[in-house]
Amino acid sequence: MKRVENKVILITGGAMGMGRTHSELLASEGAWVFVADRDAAEGQATVDRIRKSGGKADFIALDVTAEGEWNAAIGRILNAAGRIDVLINNAGILVLKPVQDTTNAEWDRIFDVNVRSVFLGTRAVIPAMRTQGRGNIINISSIYGLVGAPGASAYQASKGAVRLFTKSCAVDLAPFNIRVNSVHPGVIETPMTKDLLAPADQRKAVLGPTLLGRAARPEEVSQAVLFLASDESSFVHGAELVVDGGYTAN
Numbered sequence: 001m002k003r004v005e006n007k008v009i010l011i012t013g014g015a016m017g018m019g020r021t022h023s024e025l026l027a028s029e030g031a032w033v034f035v036a037d038r039d040a041a042e043g044q045a046t047v048d049r050i051r052k053s054g055g056k057a058d059f060i061a062l063d064v065t066a067e068g069e070w071n072a073a074i075g076r077i078l079n080a081a082g083r084i085d086v087l088i089n090n091a092g093i094l095v096l097k098p099v100q101d102t103t104n105a106e107w108d109r110i111f112d113v114n115v116r117s118v119f120l121g122t123r124a125v126i127p128a129m130r131t132q133g134r135g136n137i138i139n140i141s142s143i144y145g146l147v148g149a150p151g152a153s154a155y156q157a158s159k160g161a162v163r164l165f166t167k168s169c170a171v172d173l174a175p176f177n178i179r180v181n182s183v184h185p186g187v188i189e190t191p192m193t194k195d196l197l198a199p200a201d202q203r204k205a206v207l208g209p210t211l212l213g214r215a216a217r218p219e220e221v222s223q224a225v226l227f228l229a230s231d232e233s234s235f236v237h238g239a240e241l242v243v244d245g246g247y248t249a250n
């Protein structure tokens with residue numbers, strides 16, 4: 001028996017970075033993965049890679065800030081699969097700016113993509129999960145939702161909001177047997193951190209607090225997501241799973 005055998009999983013931001021490796025690992029462990037992203041070409045590429053290695057996946061065009069598109073995405077999955085076992089709110093953007101230089105538009109955009117999307121997705125999936133009598137929602141926050149760091153105030157505020165929204169949902173949704181948890185990755189090598197991890201002196205400064213002394217591969221976070229998506233985590237609820245090489249331990 002594979003670890004998420006036959007589970008129907010919707011993941012946002014599955015086209016690139018960690019969303020792609022989460023999708024691939026979950027599919028290799030038996031899930032039917034619906035890869036949702038605004039980037040159709042890369043999203044379809046993720047699906048093609050999964051299918052090529054024998055997994056089950058479909059692409060769904062979704063801008064996570066658009067409520068109507070959420071409803072259409074959920075409807076499509078319910079038509080095809082009849083249920084949604086797991087929602088992974090993974091899509092996110094990073095704006096690197098100190099608070100004094102952050103514009104209103106940048107603040108609003110980051111909250112739209114990183115926070116409002118998690119609310120919209122959660123609310124959209126609740127009716128199906130209630131009907132099923134069970135559900136599982138995994139929200140991707142960050143170490144930057146736990147501690148401060150230079151030059152990322154709007155991003156950190158957004159990830160802090162995701163952390164506490166998760167706990168609030170854990171309280172509201174427990175009566176419906178819907179588990180809700182957050183994941184807090186440290187510094188991971190993805191397209192998002194390409195500029196953050198270069199040049200060499202900046203890379204060294206960013207990685208400074210990471211006790212293990214390196215950035216992680218996206219696959220190392222996927223293992224934590226797999227655990228939360230599986231029934232192995234059946235009593236994990238309202239928790240924050242930190243995957244940061246010790247960044248926040250010091």
Ligand SMILES: NC(=O)c1ccc[n+]([C@@H]2O[C@H](COP(=O)([O-])OP(=O)(O)OC[C@H]3O[C@@H](n4cnc5c(N)ncnc54)[C@H](O)[C@@H]3O)[C@@H](O)[C@H]2O)c1
Binds near residue numbers: 013090184185
């Ligand atoms: N990379 C890191 O070091 C790191 C650390 C902690 C947390 N995170 C978080 O992990 C998640 C994934 O990060 P990543 O590094 O893989 O990012 P990434 O930039 O490599 O990939 C993000 C994906 O989200 C998609 N996306 C962005 N906006 C979208 C929208 N409006 N609608 C639909 N899809 C959208 C992109 O197309 C892309 O496929 C994000 O929430 C990020 O904040 C990343």
